[in-house]
Amino acid sequence: xxxxxxxxxxxxxxxxxxxxxxxxxxxxxxxxxxxxxxxxxxxxxxxxxxxxxxxxxxxxxxxxxxxxxxxxxxxxxxxxxxxxxxxxxxxxxxxxxxxxxxxxxxxxxxxxxxxxxxxxxxxxxxxxxxxxxxxxxxxxxxxxxxxxxxxxxxxxxxxxxxxxxxxxxxxxxxxxxxxxxxxxxxxxxxxxxxxxxxxxxxxxxxxxxxxxxxxxxxxxxxxxxxxxxxxxxxxxxxxxxxxxxxxxxxx
Amino acid sequence: xxxxxxxxxxxxxxxxxxxxxxxxxxxxxxxxxxxxxxxxxxxxxxxxxxxxxxxxxxxxxxxxxxxxxxxxxxxxxxxxxxxxxxxxxxxxxxxxxxxxxxxxxxxxxxxxxxxxxxxxxxxxxxxxxxxxxxxxxxxxxxxxxxxxxxxxxxxxxxxxxxxxxxxxxxxxxxxxxxxxxxxxxxxxxxxxxxxxxxxxxxxxxxxxxxxxxxxxxxxxxxxxxxxxxxxxxxxxxxxxxxxxxxxxxxx
DNA sequence: ACGCGATGAAGATCACCAAACTCACCACCT
DNA sequence: AGGTGGTGAGTTTGGTGATCTTCATCGCGT
Numbered sequence: 267x268x269x270x271x272x273x274x275x276x277x278x279x280x281x282x283x284x285x286x287x288x289x290x291x292x293x294x295x296x297x298x299x300x301x302x303x304x305x306x307x308x309x310x311x312x313x314x315x316x317x318x319x320x321x322x323x324x325x326x327x328x329x330x331x332x333x334x335x336x337x338x339x340x341x342x343x344x345x346x347x348x349x350x351x352x353x354x355x356x357x358x359x360x361x362x363x364x365x366x367x368x369x370x371x372x373x374x375x376x377x378x379x380x381x382x383x384x385x386x387x388x389x390x391x392x393x394x395x396x397x398x399x400x401x402x403x404x405x406x407x408x409x410x411x412x413x414x415x416x417x418x419x420x421x422x423x424x425x426x427x428x429x430x431x432x433x434x435x436x437x438x439x440x441x442x443x444x445x446x447x448x449x450x451x452x453x454x455x456x457x458x459x460x461x462x463x464x465x466x467x468x469x470x471x472x473x474x475x476x477x478x479x480x481x482x483x484x485x486x487x488x489x490x491x492x493x494x495x496x497x498x499x500x501x502x503x504x505x506x507x508x509x510x511x512x513x514x515x516x517x
Numbered sequence: 518x519x520x521x522x523x524x525x526x527x528x529x530x531x532x533x534x535x536x537x538x539x540x541x542x543x544x545x546x547x548x549x550x551x552x553x554x555x556x557x558x559x560x561x562x563x564x565x566x567x568x569x570x571x572x573x574x575x576x577x578x579x580x581x582x583x584x585x586x587x588x589x590x591x592x593x594x595x596x597x598x599x600x601x602x603x604x605x606x607x608x609x610x611x612x613x614x615x616x617x618x619x620x621x622x623x624x625x626x627x628x629x630x631x632x633x634x635x636x637x638x639x640x641x642x643x644x645x646x647x648x649x650x651x652x653x654x655x656x657x658x659x660x661x662x663x664x665x666x667x668x669x670x671x672x673x674x675x676x677x678x679x680x681x682x683x684x685x686x687x688x689x690x691x692x693x694x695x696x697x698x699x700x701x702x703x704x705x706x707x708x709x710x711x712x713x714x715x716x717x718x719x720x721x722x723x724x725x726x727x728x729x730x731x732x733x734x735x736x737x738x739x740x741x742x743x744x745x746x747x748x749x750x751x752x753x754x755x756x757x758x759x760x761x762x763x764x765x766x767x768x
Numbered sequence: 769a770c771g772c773g774a775t776g777a778a779g780a781t782c783a784c785c786a787a788a789c790t791c792a793c794c795a796c797c798t
Numbered sequence: 799a800g801g802t803g804g805t806g807a808g809t810t811t812g813g814t815g816a817t818c819t820t821c822a823t824c825g826c827g828t
Contacts, residue, residue: 323814332580333587345778345822359610359697383694390637443634443701446610574781596789596810
């Protein structure tokens with residue numbers, strides 16, 4: 267139950283460090299909610315109890331609750347308490363929320379939804395990027411692609427580069443709505459692909475298509491860019507299926 | 518400058534009401550930021566000064582700043598102060614942020630971006646809805662449509678019904694990512710169409726197409742639903758163009 | 769059965785303490 | 799003598815705890 271790890275927690279004498287506690291507390295409560303320790307729809311403990319549970323003062327608890335409330339995770343009603351909202355109301359496009367969901371992301375069909383959304387959005391974004399990407403953005407894309415290519419045997423680096431690639435792509439679409447979705451894609455890639463270590467050959471396919479997309483953007487080839495994005499997503503579908511099968515096996 | 522209106526502000530004697538102050542303060546600061554009173558990239562006043570400016574205690578200011586920070590509007594660094602983030606970092610898919618931007622929404626190309634996003638997303642959402650909408654959702658859609666039809670001469674009610682229609686449509690797509698975008702569409706419709714009172718004949722066109730979409734969903738006709746959504750968006754493009762021309766004229 | 773007060777929990781304020789970043793000043797080295 | 803670097807005071811946010819207010823809820827009394 268004691269989820270928060272305060273580094274200077276030592277009751278004893280010594281240095282009594284007390285650093286940046288609020289961020290941690292907010293994340294701790296959020297993660298406890300995501301882990302269903304506080305089930306959706308039921309009330310959180312009283313603020314005073316939360317103080318003891320997480321070992322911080324009420325002010326910190328309240329600031330944390332305000333943040334969580336602002337992201338739709340909980341709803342505080344005056345004088346009756348704070349209740350966990352239904353998952354449908356969570357602001358799942360918020361980067362922090364996705365971060366907090368972390369490993370639990372697969373417990374709520376999010377990965378499928380995000381992939382579905384990508385299937386509609388990324389081809390369009392690629393098309394827009396083909397006509398609007400700046401030289402700098404294309405260069406960034408190219409760098410990300412090179413990093414993907416060069417870290418074919420480094421899963422960590424590969425995922426990072428992949429995330430970077432898609433983030434830059436959405437940015438290059440010069441559409442603020444699309445750009446904002448990069449956090450969702452970030453989370454999806456991080457916790458889907460990374461969870462199921464996809465094979466090297468899959469990565470080689472991905473590198474190929476990503477490279478073709480960069481080339482299409484350079485040529486300002488809208489149709490080509492859309493096509494590459496679609497093929498990229500075909501691979502992503504395959505990877506997600508593999509990941510789910512892997513998870514099913516381990517479970 | 519004094520943007521916040523506290524109903525019980527009276528310095529004098531009397532009742533000294535002090536109700537639900539934080540929500541208002543958060544909104545007030547946010548709106549001041551949106552109005553460029555605190556320009557992007559520059560520091561906010563010190564917390565103690567903000568207390569005086571908005572007439573509340575420091576605790577309230579701090580909770581407000583935490584919320585704003587959690588939505589990417591500002592970034593507070595220890596010992597140096599709170600600075601307004603670049604607009605690119607704002608979480609513009611957050612319902613509160615859109616609400617706070619309110620009328621200023623047009624000052625940052627958001628309306629065009631949102632429409633662009635709708636053009637790619639809503640047809641897909643309609644298609645998914647055609648295969649996944651529940652009977653209840655189709656009924657809700659039908660209700661919203663009836664309300665649109667019956668309030669052809671009531672701009673307020675028409676917009677509300679229109680917003681409701683699109684919200685339910687996205688919900689019926691049963692894709693959580695799409696569903697979350699309804700707040701953006703909500704804001705766009707509210708502040709674009711409402712700002713420029715579109716003519717009755719435009720509304721009649723819209724009612725027609727919306728009705729056809731409901732019918733297509735009832736028939737589980739994916740292609741038809743997609744087609745209707747596209748035609749709906751053609752109308753939306755026309756309306757936004759009209760709105761922008763109207764704004765250009767008044768400006 | 770109805771209302772009225774006791775209770776308790778959140779909303780808000782205040783007064784502090786702690787920590788860390790800034791800046792200026794001063795000493796020391798070249 | 800001038801520049802560099804360390805140190806210390808001051809400022810500003812982070813965090814705590816006590817206190818007051820407001821009001822939803824429950825139980826008691828009429």
